[in-house]
Amino acid sequence: QVQLVESGGGLVQAGESLRLSCAASGSIFPINAMGWYRQAPAKQRELVATITSDGTTNYADSVKGRFAISRDNAKNTVYLQMDSLKPEDTAVYYCNFRRLVGRRYDYWGQGTQVTVSS
Numbered sequence: 001q002v003q004l005v006e007s008g009g010g011l012v013q014a015g016e017s018l019r020l021s022c023a024a025s026g027s028i029f030p031i032n033a034m035g036w037y038r039q040a041p042a043k044q045r046e047l048v049a050t051i052t053s054d055g056t057t058n059y060a061d062s063v064k065g066r067f068a069i070s071r072d073n074a075k076n077t078v079y080l081q082m083d084s085l086k087p088e089d090t091a092v093y094y095c096n097f098r099r100l101v102g103r104r105y106d107y108w109g110q111g112t113q114v115t116v117s118s
Contacts (some may be wrong), residue, residue: 002107009112019079022095034078038091
């Protein structure tokens with residue numbers, strides 16, 4: 001089992017920045033992907049960005065050029081630097097850990113609220 005704890009959410013104005021962190025603990029499989037998904041009220045959960053254990057990244061088109069995902073494998077932590085935030089970025093952001101060997105399995109954090117005012 002993998003436990004994920006997110007931090008760094010908050011309330012900011014449009015154009016400002018936030019940095020989210022997610023620390024993983026437990027039975028961490030070495031070949032994996034970690035990332036961030038978000039869900040706004042009355043909308044489906046959507047992918048924001050992911051990064052594999054070997055450093056391959058993937059971003060949603062809506063955040064390319066504004067957000068940057070990174071990870072520290074020694075600390076089992078993934079980060080999401082969010083710059084030039086827009087009101088449409090407002091959502092609950094969930095950390096994700098995906099096992100990539102054997103059976104695929106996803107672990108989720110409890111989420112952290114990001115609110116961007118206009």
